[in-house]
Amino acid sequence: MKTIAISALALAAFFTANSANAEQLNVVCSNEQAWCDLMAQNFKIDTGIDAAMVRKSTGEVLAQLRAEKGNPKVDVWWGGTGDPHIIAANEDLTVATGVDVSGLLGWARNMTEMTGGRAVGVHVGLLGFAYNKEFLAEKKIAPPACWRDLAKPEYKGEIQVANPNSSGTAYTELATLVQLFGEDEAYKLLAEIGANVNQYTKSGSAPTKAAARGETAIGIGFMHDMVKLKKEGFPIEIVAPCEGTGYELGAVSVVKGTPNLEAAKKWVEYVISAEGQSPGLEVGVYNIPSHPDAKTDPEAPSMASIKLIDYNFATYGASETRERLLARWEKDVKGAGGAVEN
Template identity: 70%
Template structure:
C-alpha cells in the first residue's frame, strides 16, 4: 500500500460542520481497547456527543445484535472483521448510513457494495503467524514458515489461537484455509493443528499477546497486532504463510432501529475520515486505513508484498456458510487436542 502524507483537519471539520443531532451514542467496539477509547474520546471532542462504549468481539456482538433485533441497545458497531458485519447486513439487522465513500480504497468500497451500504470498510489487515524467538530457541524448535508447518507434532502444546465462534480473527483463519486448500483438506489440517493448540481464546488478539509474553510459543492472528507487540520490544517474529493468506476488512455498521440514528451516522462519517483513522498510530494501530489519504506507519504490514488470496467476502460473509463451517469446526477441530478454552 502506498504510504501517503498526513492531511489537515479540514476533512474532519467538513464532516462535522453540521450541529450534532443527539447528545449521546451507544457504540460496541470490536477493535483493541486503547483504539476504542481513543476514537470515542476524539469523537466526543469533535461533536459534543457523549459516547457510551463497550468492547466486544465480533462473534459476541453479532449474537447481541441478533438477540436485540427490533429493540436494540446499540446504535453503531465499529471494528472487527467484516464477515459478521456482512451477516448482520444480510439479516437486515443494520441499515445504510449514506456515508460518502469516494475517498476510500477499493476494498473498503467493495464491502459497502456487497452490503448495499449497510457496512463500510474501515481498515484491512492480513492474517499471519507469530512466534516468540527466544522461546523457540530455548526449546530447539524450527521456525514455522507455512500453514502446514503448524501441524508438525513437534509443536504439540506450543500454539495458541482464538475460537472462531467468538473471534472474527479465528473465523478469518477458518475461511482462509478453506479457500486455500478446499474444505475437506482444510478441516483435516485444522484438526492436525488443533492437536498442537494449548488454548482457544475468546479474543483474536490474545494469542499473540501470550506469545509476546512467552506464555505460548506460536500464535495465529493479524499481522498488525503482531507489529504493535514487536515495536513494544517483545521478541516476536512475524510470518506471512508460504501458501498465501487471507485478510480482513474491518467494518462499521449502523444498527437498524437504533435509538440515536443521526448520531450513529455522524459516527460513521467521522471514522471514515483520514484524520480519525490515522490517529490509531498514537495507540499502536498498524492496520491499513481505508481512507486513501491516511498516513501509514513504515512498519505497518505492506499488503502489496504479501501473498494474499482472493478472499471471497460474499460467500464467507454469508450466515449459512458461517454457521455450517462453525458447526463443522466444533465437531472436528475443537476437541482434536487437549486445548482449554478461555
Template identity: 65%
Template sequence: MKKFGLVSSAVLMMAGATAASADEISVVCSAEQDWCDLMVAAFEAENTDTDVLMVRKSTGETLAQIRAEAGNPKIDVWWGGTGDPHLIAAEEGLTQASGVDTSDLLGWAQNMATISEGKAIGIYAGALAMAYNSEILDEKDIAPPACWADLEDPRFVGEIQVANPNSSGTAYTELATFVQLFGEDEAYTKLAAIGQNVNSYTKSGSAPSKAAARGETGVSIGFMHDMVNLAAQGFPLVAVAPCEGTGYEVGAVSVIEGARNFEGAKAWVEFALRADIQSRAPETGSYQVPSNSNAEVAPESPDLASIKLIDYDFATYGSSETRARLLARWDSDVGDPNPQQ
C-alpha cells in the same frame, strides 16, 4: 462523567433501558481497547454535547447481542472488528445503510459497502499471519514455522495458541482462509491436525499473540498488525506470512437497524471514515492499513502488496448460511476441548 475505557456491559445495558437521547450514542467497539478509547475521546472532543457510551466486545459476541436485541436494539453503531460478521448482520437485516459518502475510500473498503448495500463500510485492512516467540523456540530448539503446514508438525505440540472461531472474527477469518486455500475437506483435516498442537483456544483473536509475546506460548495465529505492534514494544515476537498464502480482514463499521440515535450513529460513521481520524490509529499501536485513500499509513504497518494474499471471497464467507455451516463443522471436526465461558 467520561466513560471511555471505564464503561461496562452493565452500563451499556442500563443506558439502553431508556430511550437514548439525541446527545448520547451507544457504541460497541471490536477493535483493541486503546483504539476504542481514543476514538471516543476524539469524538467527544469535537462533539462536546454528545456522550458516547462504549463497550468493547469481540465480533462474535457483538453479532450474538445484535441478534438477541433485534427489534429493540441497545446499540446504535458497531465499529471495528472483522468484516465477515458485519456482512452477516447486514444480510440478516440487523444493520442499516448510513448513507455516508465513501468516495475517498480505497477499493476494498468500497467493495464491502457494495456487498452489504451500504450497511457495512470498510475502515481498515490487515493480513492473517503466524507469529512465534524467538526466545522460546530457540530455548527449546524448535525450528520456526514458515508455512501453515508446519503448524501440523509434532514439534509444535502444546506450543500453539489460537482463538475460537465461534467468538472470534480473527479465528473465523482463519477458518475461511483455510477453506479457500485448501478446499473444505483438507482444510478441516489440517485444522484438526493443528488442533492437536493447540494448548488453548481463546475468545479474543488478539489474545494468542499477546500470550506469545509474554512467553506463555510459543506460536500464535492472528493478524499481522497486532504482532507488529507487540514486536515494536520490544517483545521477542516474529511475524510470518505463511508460504501457501493467507487471507485478510477488512474491518468495518455498521449502524444498527432501529438505532435509537440514527443521526448520532451516522455522525460516528462519517467521523470514523475521515483521513485525519484514521491516521491517528498508530497512536495506540494499531497498525492496520486505513481505508481512506488520503490517510497516512504508518511505517510499521504491514505492506500488503508484499504478502501473498488470497482473493478472499467476502460475499460467500460473510453469509449467515456459510458461517453457520463452517462453524458447525469446526465444532464437530476440530472443536475446543475446554471452551471458555
C-alpha cells in the same frame, strides 16, 4: 408499614430515574479501548457532537443488537471484524446510510456494496502467526514460515489457536485455509496442525499474547496485534505465511431504528476519513486503514508486501457455510484429538 412506604418511594425513584437524553450519540465500539476513547474525543473536537462510548466484543454487540431489535439503545457500531457486521446487515439489524465511500480503498467499497450500504469498511487486519524467538532459540527449533510448516512434528504441543466456534479470528483462519487449499485438503491440514495444538483458546487474540509471554511457542492471530506486542518489547517475530493468507475486514454500521440518524451518519463519515483514521497510530493501532491518505506505520504489515488470497466474504460470511464448516471442524479437527497438554 412506614419503612415499606419509604423503601417503596426509594424504589420508585430508581424506577423512574431514567436519564435518557436525546442530544448524544451512543457508540458501541469493538476496537481497543484506547482507540475507542481517542476517536470519541477527536470526534467531539471536530464535530462538536458528544459521543458516549462503550467497548464490547463483536459477539456481545451482535447478541445485544438482536435482543434490542426494534428498540435499539445504541446508534452506531464501530469496529471489530466484518463478519458480524455482515450478519447484522443480513438480519436487518442495521440500516444503509448512503455515506459517500468513493474515496476509499477497493476492499472498503466492496464491503459497502456487498451489504447494500449498511456496513462500511474501516480497516483490514491480516492473518498470520507469531513465534516466541527466545523459546524457539532455546529449544533450537527452526521457526515456521508457511501454514504447512505448522503441521511438523517438532512443534508438538507448541501451537496455540482460537476455537472457531467462539472466535471470529479463528473462523477467518479456517475459511482462509479452505479457500487456500480446498476444503478436504484444508481439513486434513487443520487436523495435522491440531495434533500440535496445546490449547484452543476462547478469544482470538489470546494465542498471540500467549506466544508473547512464552506460554506457547507459536500463536495464530492477526498481525496488527503482533506488531503492537513486538513494539511493547515482547520477544516475538511475525510471520506472513508463504502460501498466502486471509484477512478480516473491519466495518462501521448504523443501527436500524436509531433516533440519532444524522449524528450517526456524521460518525460514519468521520471514521472513514483520513483525519479520523490517522490518529490510530498514537494508540498502537497497526491495522490497515480504509482511507488511502490515512497514516500508517512502516513496521505494520501492508497489503502490497504480503501474498493475499481473494477472500470471499459473501460466501464464507453466510450463516449456512459457517455452520457447515464449524460442524465439520468439530468432527474432523477437534474430534481427531490434539490439544493435549504436554
